[in-house]
Amino acid sequence: MIFLTVGTQFPFDRLVKAIDDLCERGLIHESIVAQIGDSTYQPRHFEAVASLDKSAFDRNFQQASAIIGHAGMGTITMALENSKPLLAMPRRKKYGEVVNDHQVMLAIKFEALGHLLLARDETELADKVEQLKSFVPRPRQVNPDAVTRRISAFLDQV
Amino acid sequence: MVREKKICLAASAGGHLSQLLKVAGCTSGYEVFVVTTSETVRAGLASMGRVHVVGECNREHPRRLMGVLLCCVRIIARERPNVIISTGAAPACLCCLLGKLLGARIVWVDSVTNVERISLSGRIIRPLADLFLVQWPELVEKYRGVEYVGAII
Numbered sequence: 231m232i233f234l235t236v237g238t239q240f241p242f243d244r245l246v247k248a249i250d251d252l253c254e255r256g257l258i259h260e261s262i263v264a265q266i267g268d269s270t271y272q273p274r275h276f277e278a279v280a281s282l283d284k285s286a287f288d289r290n291f292q293q294a295s296a297i298i299g300h301a302g303m304g305t306i307t308m309a310l311e312n313s314k315p316l317l318a319m320p321r322r323k324k325y326g327e328v329v330n331d332h333q334v335m336l337a338i339k340f341e342a343l344g345h346l347l348l349a350r351d352e353t354e355l356a357d358k359v360e361q362l363k364s365f366v367p368r369p370r371q372v373n374p375d376a377v378t379r380r381i382s383a384f385l386d387q388v
Numbered sequence: 389m390v391r392e393k394k395i396c397l398a399a400s401a402g403g404h405l406s407q408l409l410k411v412a413g414c415t416s417g418y419e420v421f422v423v424t425t426s427e428t429v430r431a432g433l434a435s436m437g438r439v440h441v442v443g444e445c446n447r448e449h450p451r452r453l454m455g456v457l458l459c460c461v462r463i464i465a466r467e468r469p470n471v472i473i474s475t476g477a478a479p480a481c482l483c484c485l486l487g488k489l490l491g492a493r494i495v496w497v498d499s500v501t502n503v504e505r506i507s508l509s510g511r512i513i514r515p516l517a518d519l520f521l522v523q524w525p526e527l528v529e530k531y532r533g534v535e536y537v538g539a540i541i
Contacts, residue, residue: 303403303501307541329446332501339503339524373538374410377521380537381414381473381495384519388393388471388493 233294344368401426481509
């Protein structure tokens with residue numbers, strides 16, 4: 231199963247429709263579970279709900295063989311924490327999908343680091359969906375404790 | 389006798405707040421209050437201290453911004469934090485500006501989503517910040533006075 235999650239706050243019909251089109255063309259064989267937020271496009275080839283509660287969302291995320299989503303930090307972080315291959319397409323300001331284009335730079339950076347696959351727009355999705363089948367994300371090295379310690383040291387001095 | 393400082397944690401609900409909460413252990417033992425932007429996260433923060441919800445705002449809606457600003461003025465003037473720790477965005481930036489006027493120290497951790505340059509809020513706060521952390525090592529070379537010790541997420 232592929233879990234499609236496009237975030238909330240603004241519609242992201244471009245991605246929902248593009249994935250539906252790939253199903254139509256027979257390029258995706260796996261079943262798809264979708265959380266489409268405020269998107270209004272009604273897919274013909276899979277079930278889509280506006281919003282899953284947290285436990286249902288987590289369950290789908292964990293059961294999925296791969297994630298397709300927007301390039302939101304929440305989705306990226308969750309995919310990395312669960313070692314799930316993620317294909318991310320950034321939301322764009324020019325289509326009213328987000329307030330600024332930070333998702334583009336973020337996705338380019340994370341793809342360069344091997345953490346995800348990036349489709350800059352719908353035209354790149356077919357190739358990337360194919361690559362997603364064998365993609366193994368590189369784990370991300372984070373160090374929240376170092377940040378915590380640095381702030382603690384600062385607070386001790388104040 | 390130590391730990392009598394009052395600390396304000398300020399962050400917009402969502403990614404900004406989730407990053408801040410991952411380093412909130414640094415406030416252990418201090419009196420803490422939280423400023424955030426959505427009622428939906430209030431209950432989850434209640435164990436940390438008083439929670440103030442000021443609503444969302446950004447530079448594209450100046451009237452909303454003014455409303456949030458007034459809200460922040462009331463909170464910061466009443467609470468008088470010694471230190472404000474923030475990961476952004478705009479409402480938290482307002483709190484930092486107001487806090488600085490009243491003598492608070494400012495700790496800013498710029499969000500990991502800012503890869504190429506620091507956020508607009510971060511650029512406003514940088515000259516005033518007492519500790520400014522970024523989450524990408526490349527940014528240290530671009531901006532004077534910022535530190536990188538690791539990424540939160």
